[in-house]
Amino acid sequence: MLMINALQDQQTELLDAINSPADLRRLKPEQLTQLTGEIRTKIIQTVANTGGHLAPSLGVVELTIALHYVFDTPHDKLIWDVGHQSYAHKLLTGRRDKFHTLRQYKGISGFPKRSESEYDVVEAGHSSTSISYGLGIAAAKDLKKDNNRVIAVIGDGSMTAGLAFEGLNHAGDLDKDLIVILNDNEMSISPNVGAMSSFLSRKLTGKTMSGLRKHVEERLKSLSAVGENILNVLRKSEESLKGFFTPGMLFEALKFEYIGPIPGHQLDSLIETLQNVRDNRHGPVLIHVITTKGKGYAPSEHNPGDYHGVGPFTIANGKPLPSIGNISYTKVFGSTLCKLARENDRVTAITAAMPAGTGLTSFSQQFPDRFFDVGIAEQHAVTFAAGLAMEGMRPVVAIYSSFMQRALDQIIHDVCLPDLPVTLALDRGGVVGDDGPTHHGVFDLSFLRFIPNLVLMAPKDENELQHMLNTAVYHNGPTAIRYPRGSGEGVELDKDLLRLPIGRGELLREGRDVLLLPVGNRVYPALAAADGLKKLGIDAAVINPRFIKPLDNELICEWAEKTGRVVTIEDNVKKGGFGSAVLQLLCEVHLKVPVRLLGYGNTFIEHGPQQILWKNHGLDVSGIIKGTLEVMKQ
Numbered sequence: 001m002l003m004i005n006a007l008q009d010q011q012t013e014l015l016d017a018i019n020s021p022a023d024l025r026r027l028k029p030e031q032l033t034q035l036t037g038e039i040r041t042k043i044i045q046t047v048a049n050t051g052g053h054l055a056p057s058l059g060v061v062e063l064t065i066a067l068h069y070v071f072d073t074p075h076d077k078l079i080w081d082v083g084h085q086s087y088a089h090k091l092l093t094g095r096r097d098k099f100h101t102l103r104q105y106k107g108i109s110g111f112p113k114r115s116e117s118e119y120d121v122v123e124a125g126h127s128s129t130s131i132s133y134g135l136g137i138a139a140a141k142d143l144k145k146d147n148n149r150v151i152a153v154i155g156d157g158s159m160t161a162g163l164a165f166e167g168l169n170h171a172g173d174l175d176k177d178l179i180v181i182l183n184d185n186e187m188s189i190s191p192n193v194g195a196m197s198s199f200l201s202r203k204l205t206g207k208t209m210s211g212l213r214k215h216v217e218e219r220l221k222s223l224s225a226v227g228e229n230i231l232n233v234l235r236k237s238e239e240s241l242k243g244f245f246t247p248g249m250l251f252e253a254l255k256f257e258y259i260g261p262i263p264g265h266q267l268d269s270l271i272e273t274l275q276n277v278r279d280n281r282h283g284p285v286l287i288h289v290i291t292t293k294g295k296g297y298a299p300s301e302h303n304p305g306d307y308h309g310v311g312p313f314t315i316a317n318g319k320p321l322p323s324i325g326n327i328s329y330t331k332v333f334g335s336t337l338c339k340l341a342r343e344n345d346r347v348t349a350i351t352a353a354m355p356a357g358t359g360l361t362s363f364s365q366q367f368p369d370r371f372f373d374v375g376i377a378e379q380h381a382v383t384f385a386a387g388l389a390m391e392g393m394r395p396v397v398a399i400y401s402s403f404m405q406r407a408l409d410q411i412i413h414d415v416c417l418p419d420l421p422v423t424l425a426l427d428r429g430g431v432v433g434d435d436g437p438t439h440h441g442v443f444d445l446s447f448l449r450f451i452p453n454l455v456l457m458a459p460k461d462e463n464e465l466q467h468m469l470n471t472a473v474y475h476n477g478p479t480a481i482r483y484p485r486g487s488g489e490g491v492e493l494d495k496d497l498l499r500l501p502i503g504r505g506e507l508l509r510e511g512r513d514v515l516l517l518p519v520g521n522r523v524y525p526a527l528a529a530a531d532g533l534k535k536l537g538i539d540a541a542v543i544n545p546r547f548i549k550p551l552d553n554e555l556i557c558e559w560a561e562k563t564g565r566v567v568t569i570e571d572n573v574k575k576g577g578f579g580s581a582v583l584q585l586l587c588e589v590h591l592k593v594p595v596r597l598l599g600y601g602n603t604f605i606e607h608g609p610q611q612i613l614w615k616n617h618g619l620d621v622s623g624i625i626k627g628t629l630e631v632m633k634q
Contacts, residue, residue: 151181
């Protein structure tokens with residue numbers, strides 16, 4: 001293990017000479033151990049400055065080295081599931097000199113990115129896609145008579161998603177040459193059992209043993225029924241032996257050859273196993289690798305969950321750097337839900353493998369019987385909530401906005417069609433910052449707005465969030481609340497929770513020249529923009545719609561007619577979003593006034609601080625003023 005106080009003194013002489021995996025393959029096997037230390041040093045020092053996914057990447061350093069050492073990347077296709085663990089991969093594939101820009105504005109992405117490197121096969125930010133991606137690539141290579149290998153690396157957490165098993169099921173049926181690496185950083189296996197299993201796996205897949213086994217099978221099959229019976233007994237004996245030591249029977253039932261578990265931090269074992277699999281083409285193979293999440297840095301090894309994704313921290317003690325800001329929306333959501341649960345024993349909470357990220361840790365401790373972590377299974381989470389609601393519960397499903405995209409059919413078919421009282425809490429609505437396009441929650445207003453029966457809300461501040469949550473839990477139908485990442489506005493929180501009238505907005509400021517209609521976290525910038533416009537002689541009215549669906553038609557139309565001009569502002573794409581709803585409303589009532597929509601265009605938004613992204617897309621105070629001045633010319 002790296003000594004924390006020696007990190008600053010670590011040299012990276014081997015790493016500094018590696019500009020591609022071809023350079024890696026020229027190293028002697030005994031040099032690879034030194035390289036693992038250099039890579040961990042680089043990752044820790046960088047993430048301490050930039051923040052990022054520390055523990056996952058530290059846990060796969062040896063595995064990453066072994067994969068690039070054995071396989072001919074980028075001709076052999078290496079697919080990282082989610083991409084949380086791709087930092088060592090980036091360092092070995094020509095991005096060492098740019099690694100200090102990790103997750104920084106205009107710097108390299110924190111996830112694999114096709115436009116960034118030919119070694120990044122897929123855009124990976126959501127989990128459980130690697131096997132399906134890999135199988136498609138393997139099938140295409142087979143059609144093209146391309147003999148290069150395809151390797152998909154997937155974590156044990158990602159295996160909880162249905163998509164992973166759909167991919168496994170199809171792969172077993174197609175019988176293509178696909179290598180799946182199961183990176184298991186949760187299972188605890190004693191040294192003796194692990195060593196025996198590793199030994200059996202390597203020897204049973206070695207060239208000599210593999211050839212001998214095929215020869216014996218062919219000879220026994222030639223003996224007609226008697227030979228086939230003997231062969232079946234031998235197969236059962238081998239499967240029983242491996243099944244006694246390993247969980248491989250599950251994967252073998254899906255027609256994968258199972259190898260493992262093998263130690264994920266022993267380079268010689270990893271390299272030997274990977275070489276054996278590389279040189280023996282025999283359909284789908286799953287290699288079960290045991291790793292330690294956060295390996296090489298004591299704080300992350302002891303608390304890997306806390307160091308999964310981190311902000312900047314002090315290397316010496318692992319403590320985060322002091323942050324300046326108000327209470328976060330996530331924390332207000334979690335504390336409010338606990339308050340509601342104390343008052344109502346029908347309130348339940350559901351998360352998809354992110355209790356801390358969604359603010360539900362306290363709820364899980366206070367109400368363990370009413371808390372459900374379903375794993376990375378957003379589709380199941382929503383339909384599971386529907387089942388709870390059918391029996392009189394009041395389930396609240398807390399999932400990041402970008403991950404809720406995966407459960408759209410379940411929201412429509414399983415919750416909204418039967419009109420069930422399920423509350424969807426969409427954290428990270430809008431741009432999220434450094435995680436980039438795979439994590440920005442800029443589509444939710446669009447993909448939720450069209451669904452019948454669903455009430456859709458967005459709070460202007462943390463105080464309104466708690467009232468909206470209270471309103472949602474007691475509403476007799478499906479509701480969704482989307483709120484942003486980060487700190488609130490610093491407003492005082494009311495002690496008593498209110499139930500807001502459904503579909504009613506609030507007039508925050510009267511004006512005669514133009515109506516500003518900002519949604520959620522754009523309300524306060526719009527109010528500031530109204531102050532700026534006042535100095536320019538423009539009197540702007542400001543309405544907080546509160547509800548994207550149903551809209552407060554009467555209030556909006558009244559002030560649109562009074563002012564004669566409208567500007568909508570949303571931290572969402574313009575297509576199908578809040579602005580589109582306002583345009584539709586004005587068209588339906590035959591109110592012809594100039595309207596300016598401020599939001600994101602038809603493009604994916606790169607990573608960067610929220611404030612910069614809002615500015616770049618005209619959603620900050622100056623951008624709202626500029627947009628308003630443009631509509632004033634019409």
